[in-house]
Every structure is written in structure tokens, then in C-alpha cells.
Amino acid sequence: MSSNERRMQAGIEAVRKGGAHALDLFRRRKDLVIEKKGRQDLVSRADRETETIIREHIAALFPEDGFLGEEFGASGAKDRMWIIDPIDGTANYLAGLDYWGVLLAYVENGKPTLAFTYDPNRDELWTAEAGKGAFLNGQRIRCAPTAQADEATMALSFNFKLDPPIYTNMLEAAIRKGMDHRRLGSSALKLGYVADGRFDACVSMLTNAWDVVPGLLLVKEAGGCVTDFTKDGHPYDQPRPAAACAPGIRDVIEEVTGLTLDG
Structure with missing residues (x-):
């Protein structure tokens, strides 16, 4: 073994x-x-x-x-x-x-x-x-085949260390694209749901590595697109934004969040 x-x-x-x-x-x-x-x-x-x-x-x-x-x-x-x-x-x-x-x-x-x-x-x-x-x-498991923003549901997280307009502006941009949204309280499960197709995207504009690193790998391995938590040398012990999504809505998630996803 x-x-x-x-x-x-x-x-x-x-x-x-x-x-x-x-x-x-x-x-x-x-x-x-x-x-x-x-x-x-x-x-x-x-x-x-x-x-x-x-x-x-x-x-x-x-x-x-x-x-x-x-x-x-x-x-x-x-x-x-x-x-x-x-x-x-x-x-x-x-x-x-x-x-x-x-x-x-x-x-x-x-x-x-x-x-x-x-x-x-x-x-x-x-x-x-x-x-x-x-x-x-x-x-x-595989991510959902969703390819239209107005057919997608995005799961969200909010951190009280985040300046609120960063969150509300992102949410408004997503709603204007026709995206539905949920905020359920566990990034872990929401990312699992993106990986198995129950959600189309998960976004947190400020999060810790322990909240998202496992889920980001799940989504990536399920064929989705994800942010790289340690891109540009960012350490695991410092918070930063994170996002993951089905490949068909990568462009719209990048647009509404301002983040770059790989996949």
C-alpha cells in the first residue's frame, strides 16, 4: 500500500x-x-x-x-x-x-x-x-452541467471580518445575472454539494484554509473550477477569498467575484 x-x-x-x-x-x-x-x-x-x-x-x-x-x-x-x-x-x-x-x-x-x-x-x-x-x-461524482447564469444556484458564506460592501456588491452582481443563492452556514458541505452537482457554485469573499481547502480539491477533482488558496505565495494560515464552480459558469463567477479560477 x-x-x-x-x-x-x-x-x-x-x-x-x-x-x-x-x-x-x-x-x-x-x-x-x-x-x-x-x-x-x-x-x-x-x-x-x-x-x-x-x-x-x-x-x-x-x-x-x-x-x-x-x-x-x-x-x-x-x-x-x-x-x-x-x-x-x-x-x-x-x-x-x-x-x-x-x-x-x-x-x-x-x-x-x-x-x-x-x-x-x-x-x-x-x-x-x-x-x-x-x-x-x-x-x-461530477459537477453539474449548468452553463447559464440564470439556471445556476450559488452557495455563499459571509465573514464578519469582511467589509460588508464586498459581499453585498458581489451578491447584487450575481442576482443581476439571474443567479439564485443560498447561505446555509457550512462551506464544507456547500463545496461538497458543488462537487456532486447539488449546487453550481460556492463563494466566500474571505475565508480560512481549514474551511475550504478540502472542498476546493473535491470540486477540482469533480471537474470544476476553483481558486488556488496559496496562489502568489499566500500562506495557509492567513484568510483570503475562495470560490469554486461548475465549469460551464466559470466566466460569470469570475465576473461577479473578481476572482480567477483554474480548471
Whole structure:
């Protein structure tokens, strides 16, 4: 078994294990103490414990690998690094809304190599390996064939660190093109839905690597177009805009966002 095959197996085990723990606490969330990290930025022990479970599972199998996680930051090697968002959609999670996911990506020499997005509530697991396609519960997936803006639905995220007109101007431009939109609260699941054709695009005008790096690889491997998070030397530990879409609407997404997508 190759190192990537072993890491793929380990990643699947880790997100399922972490997801099971997060789901158990979700069902008992009234026992959780909610803390505030920033404006509309919440956290609980569910986030920290889930990230710990994922880190410990991976570290036991690959002690030479490093990590970048939302809750515990960076540690270890950067040329072989796992990026973790233990609960993407924490506000939904703590409010009792079952739209949240567990995110994991393996990055080697700066390039996303493996991606894992797990929705414990629906037992949906998206996986991808660079150059080998994207899968949902083991079945190959592709982006939607949508080619007209007025037939497309775009999923959105908003970050309170963003100047609001950047978001509202982008949204107005998309609406004027005839695009519909949704804002559901988990970039992880929305990008999974772009990869499997449920949405046509996902846009965040400011986001962190742990929110989108796994999903961007999923969409790319499903035949879609995506932004490059580390383009121009941008580091993984600093936020920036990100977008992904079905190939037929690449031009309109670039126009309304001002971003450049590859695909």
C-alpha cells in the first residue's frame, strides 16, 4: 500500500471517528458551554475534542506529519501537513441545525493531495485524491452541467471580518445575472454539494484554509473550477477569498467575484 493509500485510509478513519464524537455531543448539546472567539464566532468543547481525536488518530499513524487546525493552530512539519476543521458550521451545530461537517485535507509540499468532508448527520463522506477524481460514499461524482447564469444556484458564506460592501456588491452582481443563492452556514458541505452537482457554485469573499481547502480539491477533482488558496505565495494560515464552480459558469463567477479560477 502506498503512502497516499495509507493516508487516505487514515483520513477516512479520522473524520468518521471525529464525526461520531461530534454527533454524540450534538445530540447532547444542551450540556455544552458556549464560548465566543469573536463577532459571530462561537466555539465549544465539541470543536476542541473533535480536533483532538482527529489529530491523535493521524499522529499515531504518521508521527512525522504536521497539522494546521482551526482550534489548535499549526504544529510540526509543513511539507507534510494535515489541515483540520473539526466542526465546520459551529453556529448551526450549537443552534441545533443539522447542517455542519467535519473537514480534513492532506497537503504535501504545499499542494492539496487528499480531501475528506464528512456529514455525520446524513452519513455522507466526500473524498478526493489529486489526479484521481472525487467520490461520495465511494461513488464517482461530477459537477453539474449548468452553463447559464440564470439556471445556476450559488452557495455563499459571509465573514464578519469582511467589509460588508464586498459581499453585498458581489451578491447584487450575481442576482443581476439571474443567479439564485443560498447561505446555509457550512462551506464544507456547500463545496461538497458543488462537487456532486447539488449546487453550481460556492463563494466566500474571505475565508480560512481549514474551511475550504478540502472542498476546493473535491470540486477540482469533480471537474470544476476553483481558486488556488496559496496562489502568489499566500500562506495557509492567513484568510483570503475562495470560490469554486461548475465549469460551464466559470466566466460569470469570475465576473461577479473578481476572482480567477483554474480548471
